[in-house]
Amino acid sequence: MALIEIKNFKKSFGSKCVHEDVTFYVKKGECVGLVGGSGAGKSVILRSLIGLEKPDSGQIEIDGVDISKLSENQLINIRKKVAYAFQGGALFDSQSVYDNLAYPLREHTSFSESEIRNKIIVQLTEFGLADSIDLFPSELSGGMQKRVGLARAMMLEPEIILYDEPTAGLDPYNTKKIQELILRLKSKGVTSILVTHDMPTAIAVCDKFAFLKDKKISEQGTIQQLTENKNSLIHQFIEGHMI
Ligand SMILES: Nc1ncnc2c1ncn2[C@@H]1O[C@H](COP(=O)(O)OP(=O)(O)OP(=O)(O)O)[C@@H](O)[C@H]1O
Ligand SMILES: [Mg+2]
Numbered sequence: 366m367a368l369i370e371i372k373n374f375k376k377s378f379g380s381k382c383v384h385e386d387v388t389f390y391v392k393k394g395e396c397v398g399l400v401g402g403s404g405a406g407k408s409v410i411l412r413s414l415i416g417l418e419k420p421d422s423g424q425i426e427i428d429g430v431d432i433s434k435l436s437e438n439q440l441i442n443i444r445k446k447v448a449y450a451f452q453g454g455a456l457f458d459s460q461s462v463y464d465n466l467a468y469p470l471r472e473h474t475s476f477s478e479s480e481i482r483n484k485i486i487v488q489l490t491e492f493g494l495a496d497s498i499d500l501f502p503s504e505l506s507g508g509m510q511k512r513v514g515l516a517r518a519m520m521l522e523p524e525i526i527l528y529d530e531p532t533a534g535l536d537p538y539n540t541k542k543i544q545e546l547i548l549r550l551k552s553k554g555v556t557s558i559l560v561t562h563d564m565p566t567a568i569a570v571c572d573k574f575a576f577l578k579d580k581k582i583s584e585q586g587t588i589q590q591l592t593e594n595k596n597s598l599i600h601q602f603i604e605g606h607m608i
Contacts, residue, residue, distance in 0.1 A: 367426075368393040368556045369414065369525065374423035376409060383409055385580035387423070396547065396557045398567040400602060401577030407560040410577075411527040414558075415449050416440040427525070445473055448523035450515050450531055456502040462489070462513050463498050469520045484520065492516045493542065508539030515546060526550060526557045532566050544569050564603050574599060 367390035374387040383406040391397045399407050412418045413425055416432050424431045432443050456465050466485045470476050476484070489495045492512050502510055511531060518526065528547065532540045540563065547570045551557065561567050567574070568588055575585040576599040584591060584599045591599045 366393065367391065368428055369558070370424070370426040371410065371414075372424040372426070374410070374413070374425065375421045376406070376413070376418065377421055382580060384420075387577070387581055389575045389582045389585055391556055391558060393556050394551070394554050395572045396551055396559055396570050398571035398574040399558050399560045399577060400562070400564075400567065400574060400599070402602075403562075405577045406580070407577060408529055411449060411529055411558065411560060414525075414527055415444055415447050441473075445521050446523050447525040447527065448518040448521065449527045449529070450518040451529055456510060456514055456517070458502050461499050461501055462494065462505075465502070465513060466517050466520055469517065473521060488516050488520060492546065508535045508542075511535060511539070512542065512546075515543070519550070524556060526555055528557060528559045528561070530561055530563075531559070532561065532563045540566060568603075576602065 369391040371390070372388050374384050376382075376384040387410065389397070399410065401407055409418055413420060413433070414427070416435060420433050425433045427443060427447060432440065435443065457468070460468075463485055466488060467481050470481045470484065485498070486495065489498055492515070494509065494512055494516065497505060497509060497513070502513070505513065515531060531543050531547070535543065544566050547557070547559065551570065559567060559571055571588070573585065573587055574591055575582045576591075577583070578598060584597055591597055592603065594600060
C-alpha cells in the first residue's frame with residue numbers, strides 16, 4: 366500500500382506553472398529517487414509534502430490523509446512523522462549543535478532536559494558527531510553541517526524522511542557517510558524520497574525513480590527498467606550525472 370501518494374498535483378507561482386499534473390506514489394519502506402533538472406520543481410514537491418506549499422489542485426496523501434486540506438494545527442502531527450532534511454541544512458546559526466538537535470524535542474515532546482541530552486548524545490554518536498556537541502554551525506565544515514541537519518530532522522524518529530540534495534557539495538567521504546545513514550534508516554523501515562543530482566548515491570539507495578520533466582513525472586520505474594531503454598530521457602539524465 367502507498368504511504369505517500371501525490372495525485373494530479375498542480376502548482377503555479379503567479380503566472381508561472383511549475384507542475385501541471387504530477388502523479389506518483391511511494392510504498393511503505395521504499396526509497397524513491399525524485400530526479401529532474403534544476404528548477405524542475407523537486408523542492409516544491411517536498412515542501413508540499415509537509416504542508417509548506419498548497420497545491421492549486423490535486424491530492425497529497427500521507428497514510429491516506431490528504432494533507433493539503435489540513436489546518437496549520439493538524440499539520441503539526443504530520444510534521445512529527447514526516448521529516449524534511451532541507452537542501453541547505455537550515456541550522457539555527459546562533460545555536461549550538463546541542464540546541465539545534467534539542468529544538469524538535471523541546472517543541473514536540475515532553476521529555477525532560479536530561480532525557481533530551483541522552484537522546485542527543487546517542488544521535489550524535491550515531492552520526493559520528495559526538496565531538497561537535499558544543500560547536501556552532503559556523504565552526505563546522507559543510508559536510509558536518511549537512512549531517513547535523515539530518516540528525517536534527519531525525520530526532521523525532523519520523524516514519525518518512527524527505528531528503529533534499531543531502532550529498533550536494535560533499536566530498537566522497539561525507540557522501541559515503543550520508544549513503545550509509547540513508548541505508549541504515551531504510552533498514553529500520555523508514556520510507557523516503559531522495560531528491561538528488563548525485564546519481565551514484567541515488568542508485569546505491571533508491572528502489573525506484575521518478576523523473577520530473579515538463580511539469581509532470583515523465584518516466585518512473587526501477588533503475589533497471591529505466592536504463593534498459595537507452596533512448597529514455599532518464600537514461601540520458603543518469604548518464605550525464607554519473608561523473
Ligand atoms: N515560493 C516561490 N515563489 C515563486 N516561485 C517559486 C517559489 N518556490 C519555487 N518557485 C519556482 O518554482 C520552480 C521550481 O523550484 P524548485 O525549488 O522546486 O526547483 P528544484 O527542482 O528543487 O531545483 P534545484 O535542483 O535547483 O534545487 C522554480 O522556477 C522556482 O523559481
Ligand atoms: Mg531544490
